[in-house]
Each structure stands twice: as C-alpha cells, then as structure tokens.
Amino acid sequence: MCLAIPGKIISILGEDAYTRTGDVSFSGLITTVNLAYVPEAKQNDYVVVHAGFAISLLDEEEAHATLASFDDLKSSQE
Amino acid sequence: MKYIDEFRHQQHVELLATVINNTCTRPWTIMELCGGQTHAIMKYGIDQLLPTDITLVHGPGCPVCVTPLQAIDKAIAIAALDDVIFCTFGDMLRVPGSTKDLMTVKAEGGDVRTVYSPLEAITLAQQHPDKQVVFFAIGFETTIPTTAMAVYQAEQMGLKNFRLLVSHVRVPPAMEAILSSSENRVQGFLAAGNVCVVMGYQEYLPIAHKYQVPIVVTGFEPVDILQGILLCITQLEQGRFEVENQYGRAVRKSGNTTAQQMINRIFTPVTRPWRGLGEIAMSGFELNADYADFDAENYFQTGHITTREHEECQSGKVLQGILKPSECPEFGGRCTPESPLGATMVSAEGACAAYFAYRRQQSVTENNIQ
Amino acid sequence: MSENNYLVEACPLPIGQYDKIVMAHGGGGRLMQQLIDKLMLAEFDNDALNEKNDSAVVTINNARLAFTTDSYVVKPLFFPGGDIGKLAVCGTLNDLAMSGARPLFLSCSLIIEEGFAIDSLQKIIQSMSRQAKAAGVNIVTGDTKVVEKGKGDGLYINTSGIGVLDTPMNISPTMLQHDDVVIINGDIGRHSIAIMAEREGFKLEQPLESDCADLSGLVKLLLDGGIEIHCMRDLTRGGLATALIEISTTANKQIMLEEAAIEVPAPVRGVCEVLGLDPYYVANEGRFITVLPSTQAAQALTIMHAHSLGKRAVVIGKVDANSQAMVTLKNKIGTTRILELLSGSQLPRIC
Numbered sequence: 001m002c003l004a005i006p007g008k009i010i011s012i013l014g015e016d017a018y019t020r021t022g023d024v025s026f027s028g029l030i031t032t033v034n035l036a037y038v039p040e041a042k043q044n045d046y047v048v049v050h051a052g053f054a055i056s057l058l059d060e061e062e063a064h065a066t067l068a069s070f071d072d073l074k075s076s077q078e
Numbered sequence: 079m080k081y082i083d084e085f086r087h088q089q090h091v092e093l094l095a096t097v098i099n100n101t102c103t104r105p106w107t108i109m110e111l112c113g114g115q116t117h118a119i120m121k122y123g124i125d126q127l128l129p130t131d132i133t134l135v136h137g138p139g140c141p142v143c144v145t146p147l148q149a150i151d152k153a154i155a156i157a158a159l160d161d162v163i164f165c166t167f168g169d170m171l172r173v174p175g176s177t178k179d180l181m182t183v184k185a186e187g188g189d190v191r192t193v194y195s196p197l198e199a200i201t202l203a204q205q206h207p208d209k210q211v212v213f214f215a216i217g218f219e220t221t222i223p224t225t226a227m228a229v230y231q232a233e234q235m236g237l238k239n240f241r242l243l244v245s246h247v248r249v250p251p252a253m254e255a256i257l258s259s260s261e262n263r264v265q266g267f268l269a270a271g272n273v274c275v276v277m278g279y280q281e282y283l284p285i286a287h288k289y290q291v292p293i294v295v296t297g298f299e300p301v302d303i304l305q306g307i308l309l310c311i312t313q314l315e316q317g318r319f320e321v322e323n324q325y326g327r328a329v330r331k332s333g334n335t336t337a338q339q340m341i342n343r344i345f346t347p348v349t350r351p352w353r354g355l356g357e358i359a360m361s362g363f364e365l366n367a368d369y370a371d372f373d374a375e376n377y378f379q380t381g382h383i384t385t386r387e388h389e390e391c392q393s394g395k396v397l398q399g400i401l402k403p404s405e406c407p408e409f410g411g412r413c414t415p416e417s418p419l420g421a422t423m424v425s426a427e428g429a430c431a432a433y434f435a436y437r438r439q440q441s442v443t444e445n446n447i448q
Numbered sequence: 449m450s451e452n453n454y455l456v457e458a459c460p461l462p463i464g465q466y467d468k469i470v471m472a473h474g475g476g477g478r479l480m481q482q483l484i485d486k487l488m489l490a491e492f493d494n495d496a497l498n499e500k501n502d503s504a505v506v507t508i509n510n511a512r513l514a515f516t517t518d519s520y521v522v523k524p525l526f527f528p529g530g531d532i533g534k535l536a537v538c539g540t541l542n543d544l545a546m547s548g549a550r551p552l553f554l555s556c557s558l559i560i561e562e563g564f565a566i567d568s569l570q571k572i573i574q575s576m577s578r579q580a581k582a583a584g585v586n587i588v589t590g591d592t593k594v595v596e597k598g599k600g601d602g603l604y605i606n607t608s609g610i611g612v613l614d615t616p617m618n619i620s621p622t623m624l625q626h627d628d629v630v631i632i633n634g635d636i637g638r639h640s641i642a643i644m645a646e647r648e649g650f651k652l653e654q655p656l657e658s659d660c661a662d663l664s665g666l667v668k669l670l671l672d673g674g675i676e677i678h679c680m681r682d683l684t685r686g687g688l689a690t691a692l693i694e695i696s697t698t699a700n701k702q703i704m705l706e707e708a709a710i711e712v713p714a715p716v717r718g719v720c721e722v723l724g725l726d727p728y729y730v731a732n733e734g735r736f737i738t739v740l741p742s743t744q745a746a747q748a749l750t751i752m753h754a755h756s757l758g759k760r761a762v763v764i765g766k767v768d769a770n771s772q773a774m775v776t777l778k779n780k781i782g783t784t785r786i787l788e789l790l791s792g793s794q795l796p797r798i799c
Binding site for chain 2: 002003004005006008018019034036037038039046048050051052053055056058059060062063064065066067069070073074077
C-alpha cells in the first residue's frame with residue numbers, strides 16, 4: 001500500500017504552508033507536487049512522493065549509512 | 079545519491095541473500111502488510127533468494143483486498159447517479175462489487191474517472207459546479223494525509239459539491255487482530271515503510287512487546303526488503319522482539335507530524351470492517367463532525383446498502399497467514415483468477431492470485447535447475 | 449515454503465461477468481483476446497485468420513499476399529513525433545512488414561466528426577501522403593463519413609493494406625527453433641509515454657517523441673540480407689511483453705528475456721515509476737522484435753545497425769524449445785519472473 005517514489009525538487013512555488021508546491025523531477029518527468037507536509041524542504045532536496053504529495057524529506061546521511069552498513073556486513077562474512 | 083538504483087544494486091542483493099541464508103537456522107514465518115512490498119517481492123523474485131525455511135506471508139496490505147464489499151457497492155451506487163463525477167485511484171476500478179465493478183458503471187454511462195491524486199478531484203469540483211464530485215478515499219495511513227488535504231482545501235475554497243466516500247484503514251489494529259488470533263502463525267513483521275513515513279513507528283512498540291514479535295520498518299526496493307528480512311530473522315534467531323527501522327532515509331520515529339495533525343483535524347478513528355477479516359476495533363476513519371458535510375455516505379444516503387460475501391471464500395484466513403491458499407478447498411477449482419470468489423484472488427497482489435502462479439514459477443525453477 | 453513470483457500490473461478481473469464492452473476490452477490483454485477468440489474467430493473461423501498474425505497471408509494465383517487492417521483512435525490527434533495520419537500509415541505498413549511482405553497498396557477510411565477543422569484534416573492527410581510516398585506505397589482507395597457532433601471524437605481512421613511476399617519463407621511463431629535469439633530494434637515505451645505526457649500535460653525535462661515509424665525498409669534489409677527470419681511482431685498495444693507472450697503461446701516454447709539488455713529511456717522509466725506502470729506492457733509504434741537463428745544474430749545486428757531505425761538493435765532473449773510456453777524475464781538482480789498477460793490495460797495505481 002503506498003506507491004511512493006523519490007524525486008528531486010527542481011523549484012518551489014508559493015509561500016503558504018498548505019498550498020506550497022514544487023516541481024519535482026523523477027528521472028526526467030516533472031510533476032507538480034504539493035509540499036504541505038514537508039515545510040522544511042528546499043530546492044534540490046529529495047522527497048518521497050505519493051499521490052501528488054511529498055510525504056517525507058529523504059535523509060542523505062541515513063541513505064549513505066544504510067549502504068555503508070553493507071560494507072560492514074560484507075566484512076563480517078569474510 | 080538518487081535513492082533508487084543504489085537500493086537495487088545486485089551486489090548488495092546477493093550479499094544480503096547470502097547472509098540471510100547463513101543466519102536462518104530454523105523455520106520462520108514473516109508477514110509483510112503492504113501491497114507495495116508484495117508487488118516488489120513478486121517483481122524482483124525476492125522469495126527465490128530466501129531459504130525454504132522462511133515463509134513470507136502477504137498480509138492484508140492492499141486496499142483491493144481489504145476494502146469491504148459494502149464500500150465498493152456504495153461506490154458503485156453513487157458512481158451510477160446522474161450529476162455525479164466519481165473519482166477513484168486506478169487500483170479500485172475493476173474490483174467486483176456484489177454485481178458489477180466501477181469499470182462497468184463507466185461502460186453503462188457513469189462518469190467514472192481515474193485520478194492520480196485527490197487534488198485532481200478538487201480541480202474537477204471547481205470546474206463542474208453543477209456536478210457532485212465524489213472521491214473514493216481508500217488506502218492506509220500513507221494516503222490519508224492526501225485526502226485530508228483535499229477536504230481541507232475544499233473547505234477553504236467553500237466548495238459545496240465535493241464529497242468523500244471514506245474507506246481508509248489503519249495498520250496497527252490489523253496487526254493486533256492477526257497476532258491475537260488463536261490460530262496465528264506469524265512470528266515477525268515487515269512494517270510498511272511509507273505508512274511509517276507518515277505515522278512513525280511508536281505505535282508498534284507496545285505491539286512488539288505485548289506479542290513478542292520483531293517488527294522491522296522496511297522500504298520497497300529489493301535491497302530494503304532483503305535487509306528488512308535479515309533484521310527480522312536475526313531478531314528471531316536471537317530471541318529478541320524489538321521495533322527496528324530499516325527505512326531510515328525516509329522514516330523518523332515520530333513520523334510526519336504535520337501530516338498527522340492534518341489527519342487528526344479532518345478524521346477520527348472508528349471501528350471498520352475489513353474484507354475477509356470482519357470488524358476490527360478503531361481500524362478505520364470517518365470524517366470529523368466539523369467536516370460531516372463532505373461525507374458522501376451522508377449526502378447520498380447509502381446506509382441501506384448491504385452485501386454478502388461468498389461463504390466459501392476463506393480470504394480472511396489467508397490474509398492472516400493462517401491458511402495457505404492451496405489449503406482452501408475452492409482454490410484452483412471454483413476459485414481462480416478468471417472467476418474469483420474473493421478479493422485475494424481478484425487482486426494481482428492478493429495472496430491467492432499470487433499463489434496461483436507460484437506453482438507455474440516453481441516448475442520453471444525446477445526445470446532451470448535440471 | 450515461500451510465496452510466489454507472479455506479476456500482473458493491473459488486477460486480473462473475472463472475464464466472464466461482462467455483458468457490455470468495457471474499456472479493458474480494447475486494452476490488448478486477456479479480455480480483448482477472449483473477446484476476439486470467442487466472438488470474431490469463432491464466427492469467422494478460417495485458416496488465415498486463425499493464425500492470428502499481424503497480417504493474414506493468403507495465396508492468390510500462386511502469389512502470396514499479405515492483407516491487414518487497423519483502426520486508429522489515438523488521442524490527442526497531434527503529438528510529439530507525429531499525428532494520427534502518420535500513425536495510421538506506419539501502423540499498417542508495419543503489420544504488412546511483420547509477415548515479411550513488401551507493402552504495395554493502402555486504403556484510407558475516415559470517420560470525421562461534424563465541426564472538425566478542415567485545416568487539421570489537411571495536415572493529417574498530408575502527413576499520410578508523405579509517409580506513404582516515402583514508403584513507395586500508394587493509397588489507392590478510401591471512404592469518408594461524417595458523424596454528428598458528439599458522436600465521433602474528432603477523427604477516426606482505418607487503413608487496410610496489401611503487400612506481396614517476395615520471400616518463400618513462412619514467418620510465423622510456429623517457425624521458432626530452440627536457441628533462436630530475440631532481437632529488438634531499439635528502446636521501449638516512447639510512443640505511449642509521449643502520448644500520455646501530451647494528453648495529461650506532463651512536463652518532461654527532455655522532450656519525448658513517439659517512436660512512430662515505418663519499419664518496412666528495415667525489414668526489407670534483413671530479408672534482402674538473407675536472414676532466416678522465423679517470426680516478427682511489432683510491439684503495439686500491450687507492448688513487448690504481450691507480443692512475446694502471444695508468440696510463445698502459439699509456438700508452445702519458452703522465451704527467456706534479459707532485463708539488462710532491454711533499454712528503457714529515462715523519461716519512460718520516470719513516468720512508469722510514478723504512475724506504477726510497467727514499461728514492458730506499453731505500446732510502441734516503431735519497434736519490433738525479430739526471432740532468428742542464433743548463428744545469424746551477429747549478421748542481423750550488423751544489418752540493423754546500418755539503418756536509422758535499427759541503430760540500437762540488440763539481442764534481448766532467446767528461445768528454449770525444451771520448455772513450456774511462457775515468457776520469463778531475468779531481472780538485473782539475478783532472479784527470474786514470469787511475464788503474464790494483462791487482463792485489460794494498465795491503470796495508474798497507488799498501491
């Protein structure tokens with residue numbers, strides 16, 4: 001339940017918290033996404049988008065940490 | 079970092095599969111409660127990478143499977159009315175109600191439209207003031223903020239022709255219903271990552287503790303699912319039952335508080351029936367009293383619509399992981415994907431339909447090994 | 449025992465329950481096939497039709513001719529990379545070419561809605577003329593009907609075509625052999641996604657054009673080059689997966705695909721990811737697959753690479769005659785899944 005895709009905010013329009021939208025790029029497709037639920041999002045941030053709304057800001061450090069954990073896992077197997 | 083390909087990397091997949099195989103020493107049953115995860119597991123053949131000791135059960139995580147027949151019949155009744163534009167996510171278009179589906183209603187002249195976002199329904203309501211625009215609000219907590227915002231915007235704009243047919247559901251009560259059943263076989267859960275994006279995972283802590291099951295918040299790419307399984311299996315092997323967050327790049331413990339505030343503003347938890355599972359306490363939502371005007375059931379007076387499921391359908395037990403699809407007497411006989419008796423055979427991500435092709439896949443795998 | 453590995457992009461539906469035509473009947477999937485099998489094939493019943501190829505091959509006075517027809521209802525009528533006219537000509541030329549025929553003559557039948565702009569009609573007719581001339585083909589007959597406003601959606605076009613088979617080869621799924629390779633002439637998804645983007649108002653970072661093109665020239669090069677073509681299919685409605693499933697079913701042999709070899713351009717991937725569509729099932733109008741002996745693969749690729757429509761031709765799979773009819777796809781992560789027919793057409797989903 002919940003097809004949600006990561007995309008990059010190309011530009012942001014509007015000031016009002018609930019109607020602020022962003023142009024988000026998904027591998028070249030740009031859709032207008034409601035940013036009400038990511039008030040802290042800025043241009044060039046990556047967000048998770050579901051049904052036309054950004055529901056989360058993607059944390060790059062956490063993403064790298066997850067990937068780095070695989071290096072640790074690999075070493076533990078050797 | 080683009081957040082997609084990195085989490086589909088073959089080397090990571092192989093590594094995780096190897097470690098899972100090395101870690102697992104005895105049979106375990108894990109349930110995932112998310113149509114999106116079921117889809118990913120099937121698309122990427124994740125089950126082919128797991129040891130046979132691990133049983134992956136597809137729980138009640140797809141709106142097609144769990145939306146009650148009654149809700150679909152109400153949707154059909156409303157969609158068939160003149161002066162109604164009925165908007166729905168594509169997923170629901172071909173789920174059969176008691177006698178027909180929404181696609182047939184369209185064929186018969188109903189104005190049924192597939193939309194990608196509830197905000198499209200708001201736009202339609204603005205463009206067609208002479209019509210009632212109804213949005214079929216199905217889905218779990220991931221989707222509820224989006225319909226909540228639609229209602230909020232409708233209120234702000236003073237729209238008098240926008241209605242919501244509410245059939246939203248919550249995951250934690252369903253998890254508890256499954257775990258509290260005397261026939262429960264599930265030993266660990268992969269929690270739906272995007273549901274937790276919105277709600278966080280604090281709600282799962284008491285569940286993990288009470289029922290002594292590990293719960294791992296898991297993403298949707300193959301690497302995520304395999305890591306989620308690994309974390310779950312590791313806990314099981316070690317006798318731990320904690321809530322872990324595999325999907326850290328998107329999920330925070332407290333979730334998205336802005337979204338939660340909007341949900342609470344517009345909706346109230348209420349007891350709802352789940353198709354195949356029956357009523358689960360506080361497992362659904364209804365519009366708050368302040369927003370009752372937007373409720374489609376009130377406006378269209380659909381309270382009189384009652385329905386009955388096929389008695390032979392045991393999808394409820396399948397959804398809880400108590401019964402394997404092949405153990406159902408109707409499986410493959412009276413009940414097939416072409417002529418399903420219940421939702422789990424209708425939906426591509428339903429356990430029964432999925433299992434139907436498993437036997438074909440199994441024979442392919444055996445042939446390839448030879 | 450773990451669960452399965454079965455993907456259908458849209459929910460399968462109980463076929464038998466419909467007594468009216470629904471949109472899914474036009475989707476190129478199982479529902480449409482059943483309609484055709486149970487209604488048209490059952491009634492019309494003859495050998496040529498029952499082959500179910502893109503065009504029918506018939507013999508008249510010792511000449512083998514290919515005969516085909518197709519109707520075009522695309523919306524919007526004008527799209528990046530073409531228009532309904534270009535589509536109507538190329539589509540029918542391609543159907544003829546898929547049987548190995550050299551296209552000779554086309555018909556053009558128009559159903560025009562009252563109120564349709566004549567200069568739009570002119571543009572479309574000119575487009576058809578240009579395309580036919582470029583292929584060396586004449587549009588020799590036609591028909592024009594006008595329907596009342598509200599009854600016609602602008603314009604519908606039907607084109608039928610006749611071609612001649614210069615080759616004695618029988619090009620059909622029944623000719624598939626063990627170890628044959630499957631070659632595609634390029635990437636997938638451009639037409640459908642370009643149309644969808646235009647219709648839904650999607651913005652794309654790079655403009656995407658339909659791949660609509662006349663493949664008959666490229667096919668002729670292969671035939672003239674002495675390639676022993678066993679089967680060809682263009683990848684229109686239902687996409688790559690549907691075409692291969694149909695071939696596999698008729699041939700009663702397994703076709704094994706490699707995901708890594710199949711190119712999906714970035715904007716197609718982006719749109720499909722966002723809407724939950726599978727690019728293997730979306731229509732193309734300038735792409736085809738050809739199945740031929742593995743010993744000729746290198747030669748076929750050389751020929752194709754020299755043509756503008758074959759520059760990115762590549763082997764994407766092979767035939768296993770020792771296994772049952774099915775199409776399997778080896779994922780980039782090393783697992784395998786079976787590709788199944790859709791019930792209807794794909795719908796955007798949130799789950």
